[in-house]
Every structure is written in C-alpha cells, then in structure tokens.
Amino acid sequence: MQPILQSLEALQGDLREALAQQDWEAIGALDLRCRELVGEVGKSGDSALREPVEALSQLYAELQLTARQERERIASELTRLNQSKQVSRAYESLG
Template identity: 30%
Template sequence: MNTAIQRFDETRDALLSALGERDWEAIGKLDETCRGCIDDMLTADVVDEAQIKAKLEGLLEVYRDLLDATIGERQAIATEMSQINQAKSAAKVYHLFS
C-alpha cells in the first residue's frame, strides 16, 4: 500500500509541476498514469479509507486547478482568434480602398 500511495503522490506532484509549466502533453500522460495509481490504491490489500479519501480530495483540487487553467487557456485562444479575424477583416477593407 505504501508504494501505491508513494506512486500516487509522485504522480500528483508531477501533474502539479506540469500544470505550472502548462505542459499539456505531459498533463495528458500523467492523467493516464494517475488513473492507474488510483486503481492501485483502491485494490491494495491494506486499505486506509481515511488516507485514500484525503489523497483523492487533494487530487480533486489539482483537477479543479487544471480545469481552471484549461478554461483560461481556451478563452485566451478564443480572444486571439477573434483579434486575428478582426485584423483580416481590416486588411480586406484596407485593400478595397487602396
């Protein structure tokens, strides 16, 4: 059980680090690894339910932060795309009158 929890903690820490760096590829891989870590913790012979609950609640906070970051990134991209489209429209108008 201790190795499952240690692996879980290491994966969660790596996920936080990747989130801080906005390394979306690493986040995708770590998400898959995290799912395996959860399965390992839940199927371990000795289960301390209180500890697992605390670990999962902590992970939930990480995923909330991740969701907030992805929403922010998506909004930034949408804003940038809107500005690009406005610039293209302005360029077309400029070419019509030049």
C-alpha cells in the same frame, strides 16, 4: 499501500510542475497515469488513501480551471487575429 501512496504523491508533484509550466502534453500523459493509479486505489479499498486522492481531486479542479482560462485566452486571441485579417482585407479591397 505504501507504493500506491508514494505514486500518488509523485504524480501530484509532477502534475503541479506541469501545471506551473502549462505543459499541456505532459498533463495529458499524466492524466492517463492518474486514471490508472486511481483505478488501483479503488481496487485496494484502503481508506488511508482517501486523503491523497482528495488532494489529487482538488488539483484536478485547479487544472480544469487553468485549462478553461487558457482556452478562453486562446479563443480571444484568435478572434482578435481574425478581426485584424478582416479589417486588412477590407482596406485592401478599397485600395
């Protein structure tokens, strides 16, 4: 159990750091590692690991919220860029 607990704690720290830096590639790689580790926790059936897994679940909720906000920010930025291009084209066709 101890190695799994240490791995959960390390993974949570790595995910928090990647989230703080908004390093989406690292988060994607850590997500795969997380899935494998949670699978191991499920196989172990150790109830002592419940709390760290719940903390990891809360972190995932935070990651999802941040990712959704970032996606919306980028979509908004792309919309503004597209509108600017359309306006520019309209002016070019008049000139």
